[in-house]
Amino acid sequence: MTITEPANPLPRWSVADIHESFDSRSFSDAKERSTADVERLIALFDELNIRATEQRSLTGADGTAADRAISEFNRVSDDLDLLHAYVYATVSTDSRNTQAQSLMSEINMVGASMRPLLARLAEWVKSLGADELAAVSVEARDHIGPLSRFAERATHQMSEVEEHLYAELSTTGSGAWGRLQSDVTSQLTTEVDLPDGPATLPMPAVRGLATDPDPAVRQASYNAEIAAWPTIEVPVAAAMNAIKGEANVVNRRRNWTSPLDASCFANSVSTATFEAMQSAVSASLPDFRRWMQVKAQLHGHAPDRGLPWWDLVAPLPMAAGDVSWDQGLTIVRKAFSEFSPGLAGLVDRAVNEQWIDAEPRDGKQGGAFCMPFGGDRSLVMLNWSGSAESAQTTAHELGHAYHNTTLAGRTALQRRLPMALAETASIFCETLVIEAGLAHLDGDERLALLDIDLQGTNQVVVDIHSRFLFETEVFARRQRRTLSARELSEMMTDAQLAAYGNGIDQSTAHPYMWLLKPHYYGSHFYNWPYTYGLLFGLGLFARYQDDPERFRSGYDTLLSRAGMDTAEELGQTFGLDVTDEAFWTASLDVVRTRIADYERLAAPHIN
Template identity: 40%
Template sequence: MTQTQTLPHWDMSVVYPSLTSTEFIQGYTRLTQSITELSELFDTYKIQEHPALTLDEKLVQIFERVLTRFNAVLDEEKTLTTYVLCFITTNSQDDVAQARLSELQQWQVKLATLSTRFTAWIGSLDVEYLIKHSQAAQEHAYILLHAKTQATHLMSPQEEMLATELNVSNGAAWSKLHSNISSQIKVPFTRDGQTQELPMSVIRNLASDPDRDIRRRAYEAELAGWKQVAVPLAAAMNSIKGEVNTLMERRRWDSALDSALFNNSIDQQTLAAMLSAAREAYPDLRRYLHLKARRLGLSRLAWYDLFAPLEVDEKEWDFAEARRFIVKQFGSYSERLASFADRAFQEQWIDAEPRPGKSGGAFCISLRADESRILANYKPSFDAVSTLAHELGHGYHNLNLAHRTALQQTLPMTLAETASIFCETIIRQAVLRNANKQEQIAILEASLQDACQIVVDISSRFLFEQRVFEKRKQRELSVEELNTIMLDAQRETYGDGLDQTQLHPYMWAVKGHYYSTYDSYYNYPYMFGLLFGTGLYAQYQQDPETFKRGYDDLLSSTGLADAATLAARFGIDLRSEDFWRSSLNIIRKNVDRFEELLNEK
């Protein structure tokens, strides 16, 4: 039996037996009734903007009733939506799941409209009075203050309702098109004399094949695949960025970036400090790329060499071994973390097999209470083990948020990577402790590979998105223009670290995060997460017991304060370049160690 055949699929039957079951239909009906009743509650209490509204004891009671019910409905919606998405992300050709999602989206529009009404209502209230006189408001203080500011950027109620309703057939529809097209691409590829039509996720996995000719041909096949679908994906990109630009202007944001920073609970000063420190680190990460090229016997890496393994005989990690190792090493931090990981494996929360129609990459999504679901496209390598640990870290974060309300669980992307980077680091450090020289080289290379992606490649994607947003204000952009902007951004960031003639012009088509009206500028939060998580791990090493006493509470509080306030609990100043440099210095030391190992005889 092959490795692929033994990889697990996640178990969704614990929620509902199937998408066509009586239980699912009943759950769907309950949700629609709950949203209808919530809408009636909002109408009864006139939950919308009221400039002359005066707070008193009766209004405080109304607020608490509305807040409690709103949180409950959001919980219901999350579970049902996640359940449906789990079928689509593992098989985008599942017509039943696609139909259920389409039906569900109509109700999500109604819920989004109610959310906007709630924000406008909070904007009308004396929030300080509310926090002082209501325990529930105190527990949601940050969310309420955040909503009060957000209310100043709302259009009129009628315009907001129209924008929400139209999003189903505009931004969300274009996003769905990207997801469906990208997951269903099949590319002809010849190997061992046989030509097969391979899913794009499998083709992209060949980027880590030890045979350079296979990597090169897979890269060429991938580019050809994206070229075939570039016109509709460019239309999706143009439509989404155009919609966001229009809405940002109407909502009185200076730019999409300003809105994204607000939603991610950081400010321009924090972003500028982080990006400045990242630019300083480019030469060190390019040095890593030169070292890798030398090790591979190349004058310079091509794009298709970025994920090349250095050692053909690198240790293979089958899934069962990865499971044992992760649980054991998580236990070196805490029994709670180890028990969580063991439960995720035992209860089949993980879907690990790459297959046609399945989304590429990896992610973790909260399902219900303290349960998550993890999608991976596992291959028997340490990189895949590291990715699995990373996604389990997200699940552990969800575990610590489980006792919070739905609104309190809404965390910014900047803080969403905190536990995942921490867990990934635990695994890497554990492997390095017992590794021989060749294994150390492979592990450090995997770590630096990730760091290069998150610091250098993420920077290129940030530059790309920034420029597309700006140019889209004037007109739509062609496929060739999108390719050129992407290549220019890659040249600026990778510099001489890569062969400038062998880059990836279609990276804008690859990354699904570009195709969302709600998650503009998804790029920099990943860099934030890596460097913030790395800095936290350094603090853990300095004083493990003190760190442990505050860490789980930090994770449970990521929806209750801005990033700077939470970081200050550990003595971190996010607006100072020094903090970001200190995290990047850890990466620099890894480059130094990597170089030492390569130079040893």
Template identity: 35%
Template sequence: MKDIAWNLGSVYPSSESAAYRADKEVLVSLSATVLSLLKQAESGELEASDWLPRALESLNRLLDLSENLGSYVYAAWSVDTSNEAAQGEMDDLEERSLALKDVLVRFRSMLPGVKFESLPDYRFWLDEQVFLSKRQMSPEEEALAADLQRCGGDAWDRLHSRLSSSLDRPWDDSEKTVTQLRSLAFDADRNVRKRAWEEECAAWKGAEVSFAAALNGVKGTTVTLNTRRGWGSTLEKSLVQNRLSRTALDAMLGVMTESLPLFRRYFRAKAKMLGLPGLAWYDLFAPIKPGDTKSAGEIWSWERVSRFIPEMFDTLSIEMGDFARRAFSEGWIDASPRNGKVGGAYCTNLPLAGNGGESRILCNFDGSFDSVSTVAHELGHAWHGEVMKNLPAINREYPMTLAETASIFSETLVFRAALDRSPESSKPGIIDTYLVGASQVIVDILSRFHFESALMRYRPDGELSPAELSEIMLDAQNRTYGDALEESERHQWMWAVKGHYYSPDLAFYNFPYAFGQLFALGLYARFRKEGGDFAPRYRELLRLTGSADAVSVGKSAGFNIESPDFWHSGISTIKGFIEEFEKF
């Protein structure tokens, strides 16, 4: 496959360009202007009816600038983590963004007691900021915490990214990065899969002391700051960030736990189909029909993917399909695995790029159908940004739960359309690919939730060693995979693999994926029932995600997400595919 790299030219010509430098200067100068405005208001010189609308207008501009600059620089760094110039720009932006963080802290502290009736478009966000004002330290303490974060939690996060993107192991006459080794989990040859798993585990083990130090640093910072800010727990903060009620989370987790025997049936059926007594970790992603070029085990070309996904999006709306075509044709996607490139995948929005905003997508495409699903997933994020791009920045800030809804809906759209159009001989492989993803989102995500819950329970008592972290991870995997996965061949270093654990600002970035999966299944069922009439309703639902909580967004679609019945309905769809898979 030729090198598929993105084009950042429509964002900024370069980090040395006049446009980039000018935006950095405006970020600083406008932050200072807003701080001055807030100080005037604090002293009583201005009424709320005067300072609040002006502050909101400036905040929208500042958030756009910050996102555009930050996304651009991270994009440049993430494809080459050895890029010292990009690293330097990230450091510089972090320093320049401290003033914006100070603006938000001081803005929140002035909101209690202010009436918002004249600002209905911002009412939800303003009410949320009033609550958050009760979960922050003094402006001076918050400023110090933000400054220290640059060489604390954020630095640990960068260390993880840099190490994980450059780890490699010998392979025949060359080397393979851990990202490349992990992609061999899709290889048809079990000996290759096992060897890759062993080499990958050896790579993580060789760097486990560094990864453990980074994880302890990030979570130690999280515990300290959350305690000082008055959060009852890290999970409480995560629920607020996700705009999700504890009732809804408990209902979802309860149904996920009840579904585990169902997924173990799938694992046993897959083992039987592969001619194995049971699955090892390196068998989870194995193709079931490697000899059939029409199965999901075939190798997909990038050219085929660039046609296939837009055509599948067309089944919802031509507008969404054309958007995907634009992303492929205009160089919005960096798809090729490379040494020094971060693993996994992400989508980032650039609100000031091009004509009113663009997105960029990073992935590590390996030709598997799982990779096709990943591209569809990230394009779902991009479409979410597209339909919201004419909203104020404040009302484009949606939580992780609802962010994953758009991405997983797009995955589901591609999977179901592909399945409906496939001959019978191809369906076992396609259904298996879907169930691989569903089991990751339900079974593995639940194990990650258990791991992080235990980690946050133990971390206040001291740092955890690599062996202790691995023990907690294996226990979490045992709770969810059970006896359907060989006990001696699991992945104890998943705590080092998953970058989400290392974000100092986003703990428990696991259950939003399960939420997105099951919520998307509900939306997809509505689409199958309503057909083309669903497209405008779906668009409006996505636009609502930045100005309502998850329960309210669910109600707008006719769902009660605080009831276990809703989550059972999503699992029942997966159950149907497992029962069909068992018949093959």
């Protein structure tokens, strides 16, 4: 394979309509205004005594205080979020830009001053009562869901002084270590020994070769990864130790029984719901292992050895060739149009208004994400690899962008989405693309599409289960001591053995997945919410198929309330009991049906 530039350059996003550059007057004014607004907001909270206080009967003055505090917090948050997103648009795509890195650090410091205000608001609401405040304040009434969660959160807070100190120190602690992981991984390049000659590539491009149709290219990219990651393992292991060590201390001082309990609360998911999902996931692992063994045979491997790691996301030998950018957009747009014109129109809007940055390049973060960018606009980062899987990723991230359009009318406090619920629209949009293809395909074309779907599901169920096992063990061991890079790698392969079992060739397991995944270096137990989103999305899709018109009429409202209701409340909106393991089993039964279909279509090729 020869690495060549695409005939038509892949899109890059533009944020110039907000500010022309970091040196523009409008940007410096916005930065100065946000800094001053945060200081004024702190002064307002002091003036209104928004902090833990004595219980009392509320008056109109308390309602006025709530109105002022909540509305100003929302306004200042919106401005600061837009400023952060503007700078992060450069940091995430060019980590070598020192000016952007410096500005990001400044803005993070300002943001750190905001975080203690949420802790103070939580203590105030707990003291006075969310329902009682709602009776005297319009703003409190409009924010009753978030405020009720804040009152509950207050039970798990340190003192006001400690929370303020932690917010400041985290910018030079976990925040800085997370930035280090992102910087060193995004700037790593390595030589890949390709069939037609060696090529030096940035790591996002190397990882993109995992979907190349040539097995020699896939194995070469895997070999290059395994050789390259150890060159940066020491600083990244230090980042892991610092972040998890800090989390253990803070969780203990906030009276959390475990980091997982803190994660469930942060995601508005009850422990009962989480355990029901995990039980169903564990029961499904043998089905996924059987699928991997069938896929291994389609790639010419012995079933008893399992699937080599470099073929986990490989296209089938009988699959169609590369997918161009325009073809990928057409696939996504057509599937979205079968749900609604508004969803289909979002694809063209994202392209025409330059929301998307799709090109892999040196200094750019790996993976993909979507972030709000003022009003109902988003920025969508991809690392397009020319595969059908890339088209699925595009559908996923545009699903987030659609979710953001439904949140445009909500306030900053109402838009604080927990991860588990933030994945609802993205998974639903991926499902639309898969179902649109399955509706008219048969034979090898159907098999190839099922392969794309199941390899994605395998990642979200099986691989993320391995990440959950790994992170659980990291937190436990980090309570006692620091962990070496070698120990982290051994823990990673142990977790992969427990999750993948004989589905993969364990001699090819990937020991450095802990190093390259940014998910470990930000929110804790960041990974399992993807599984929640996938299986909840499949449950929602079943409701859509049962009664499309009724579903459409309530879908946007459900999305817009994802920052206001609990996971259980959102499920009840469509008659789904997410505390019942049977719900999760039913979603996984959809996957089992697809695995059975895959096995049927694969049989002639194997036999």
